Amino acid sequence: MENLYLSSDEPILLTSQNIVINGVRHEAVLTDKRLVVVRRDDPKAPHQAIPLAAIRSAIAGENTLHEPTITLSLATLDGVLNTVELVFIRLSSEHKNSQYDEWVARLKEHINVSTAGFLGPSSDQNIPGTAATGMSHVPAYIFHPPKPLAAPQESGLKKIAITIIVIAALMVAVFAGSQLLSSKPTEGMQPSMTPDVETSPAMTITTTSPTPLPTLTVQPSMTLISSPQVIVPSSGIWVRIQYPGIFTGSVGTSGRMREVNSTGDRFYQIPVMSGVIEAEIQKTEKNADELAITVYKDGVIVKRVNTTAPAGSIILNAAV
Secondary structure, three states, rough: OOOOOOOOOOEEEEEEEEEEEEEEEEEOOOOEEEEEEEEOOOOOOEEEEEEEHEEEEEEEEEEOOOOOEEEEEEOOOOEEEEEEEEEEOOOOOOOOOOOOHHHHHHHHHHHHHHHOOOOOOOOOOOOOOOOOOHHHHHHHHHHHOOOOOOOOOOOOOOHHHHHHHHHHHHHHHHHHHHHHHHOOOOOOOOOOOOOOOOOOOOOOOOOOOOOOOOOOOOOOOOOOOOOOOOOOOOEEEEEEEEEEEEEEEEEEEEOEEEEEEEEEEEEEEEOOOOOOOOOOEEEOOOOOOOOEEEEOOOEEEEEEEEEEEOEEEEEEEOOO
């Protein structure tokens, strides 16, 4: 790390050039007083320092790509707790980052020593190491990871089901009413009769036949049920794979590929902010169904590739 100035009583404990913070690769230096990081994609970027006295905990773990991580809990001068995740990139020839275990041990050891005398924001004491590189200089993107995905909207299937039930009930009521009307006898009608006439000429009395009631026919209505709308994530980089059968392959970036094996419509988040997205997906059936791969960045399509070949495959590279 160039242009890093340390005092004579601040020895360097560890260094690493393969740490990712919120999708950006950093170079990191750990001393006995602070953790210093600088972006590797911007040679002119200033150093950012986090005093060890402000780190309240360091928790080891791994992310969705099974890469080792250290989650730091940071206390600012106004008492607010924030978290930052350090991802240790595993090189293709390594099963695990060789420096990872030593970083975990060193951070936990020096955090316990540094925070022993930390009295918090209400104290008059100063946090060691914050005079020149206080917490106010730590960039906002370290404390605030990308926004989570918006929850998918509730499906309207329940409303459609209720509408169908109401229509069916109305049809049954109308049909029952028509049957009742057709079976009821007509009131006021007299039977045909021929009166006895002794001296007057024969006369004929004509009666009118009742007019039959019209039959009411109810035609059932058809309701079209639309498929639920798919919500595309509005932030971050995502790879969408669509295939009705079973597909296999891998997605990610060079050196950080993730194995996938699924079916249907699936989204896979790529934890980077820029770079080249790679995907290699294979259909497992010999059919003409479409296999499609789409790359999104902040909800916008960057690239889409598809195939309908039996047992076809797609190899995709997209710069984001």
